[in-house]
Amino acid sequence: MPGESMDRSRFLKEYVLDVETEFTIDGNSANWVPTTHVRAQKWGEEISVIDLKDEAPKGRFRHRSATMALSPDNKFLIIARTRSSEFTGGDEENFKARDSIIMWHLDSDGKQIGRKMPMAVEGLADKSIEAIANDLANHHELDIDAINRIRLGFVETLKKADVQNRASVLQKSKGHFPSYNPQLISCDGKSVLLIEHGGSTQSGMRPKEKLPQVVVRPLADISRVSIRLMGHSDTIIWASWSPVDPRTIATASWDGTHRIWNAETGECRHEIERPERRQNWAGAFSPDGKYVLLSGTDDVGVYEVDTGKKISELKHDGLAAWVRTLAWSSSADEIAPENSASILLWRPFANRTGDEFNDIVKMKSESRLMTMFLNFIRIEWLG
Secondary structure, three states: OOOOOOOHHHHHHHOOOOEEEEOEEOOEEOOOOOOOOOOOOOOOOOOOOOOOOOOOOOOOOOOOOOEEEEOOOOOOEEEEOOOOEEEEOOOOOOOOOOOEEEEOOEOOOOOEOOOOOOOOHHHHHHHHHHHHHHHHHHOOOOOHHHHHHHHHHHHHHHHHHHHHHHHOOOEEEEOEOOOOOOOOEOOOOOEEEEEEOOOOOOOOOOOHHHOOEEEEEEOOOOOOOOEEEOOOOOOEEEEEEOOOOOOEEEEEEOOOEEEEEEOOOOOEEEEEEOOOOOOEEEEEEOOOOOEEEEEEOOEEEEEEOOOOOEEEEOOOOOOOOOOOOEEEOOOOOOEEEEEOOEEEEEOOOOOOOOOOEEEEEEEOOOOHHHHHHOOOOOOOOOO
């Protein structure tokens, strides 16, 4: 239909989940992971439900939820939403921050270390309004509804003051985290990476010090800078630590280059550039850290970390222009990249016999516009 358009809201309302191919490997259907149930569980059969309250003021855009993660010991769940983050399992905190990182240090019970005592907001509001209620009623002739509205104003003001007071003890840093499932913390647990000055330069170049850069900070104090990785000239979409080497970081940028860095010296060890310099999107290190899978527009390849040499390329007639969600198997001989509405199984080190990749999951859609909005946001191997 001429002029037909699609957006996120329409997609979520109209799309009906329809699987064309479901976890088929070499023509064989995969088995469900063994559980106490004889079949896959469905919505409504969950053990418990966390109700995410949406307290955003009317008229303000806000997604209900965006992503979540379990703590390594599986005791706590963090849920990140567009405008706030909440720790569930210990203390709950709400903060609004733009292009900034806030660090919570938690004890084994999920409680914030070095925290300030929360204000008893409702009690303080009651005390405040009681002190002036008679004057408001007798001298200014305010009725009970007007006085209650003033009290509600006290509550909102105290809530803001409470958040600001408790946030004052938190470590903060400028920047944001890269996209597409990076490893943000070094394998030795000592450092974290983030992006500063991440805005695109497509509308105009900026001074060198204001160009997109990876900043490495010590986890013990993220207000300090360990090293800056500078050299990219456009947005850095993906950056990640090697899973085995705290001295190695790889990046993908819209400037048409992927780079492999020495995280101790800030030196760029390898600059991987394609002649057409098209946008790059994502990457993933192999579990042994020997290889890195790098993805750019119409290009997906595996490179040696030590040499920066391409050793394998995904050549697939139906390959999407943007392949951004990727995952290596634990054996490092297979890769699962998303390919628009499907997931491929790619064997990058296999002999070129035509069977080095196949669709293992494929979603079905009759509408081209629907297909454009189909994507997989995370892929993980089990076991």
